[in-house]
Amino acid sequence: MMREILIAPQGRDAIEVGGFTAEDxxxxxxxxxxxxxxxxxxxxxxxxxxxxxxxxxxNVAKAAQGGNLWG
Known part of the structure; x- marks a missing residue:
């Protein structure tokens, strides 16, 4: 079952991105x-x-910036 999750990060380290290699x-x-x-x-x-x-x-960010995201 999927559920909606609201993400409202705050601060510089609120979101981190990285890479990893699995054991396989x-x-x-x-x-x-x-x-x-x-x-x-x-x-x-x-x-x-x-x-x-x-x-x-x-693409979504560009639409948001231009005001086209909300119709």
Missing amino acids: GKRFVMISFDRDGEERVIVSFEPQLFIDFAGHLG
């Missing part, structure tokens, strides 16, 4: 962030999925 040699990109009163959340991506995700985030 597969590589991953990791994003971690703090949530108020809860344990740190870690989301792992295969590199190509992260690259695609980052490109999408860039």
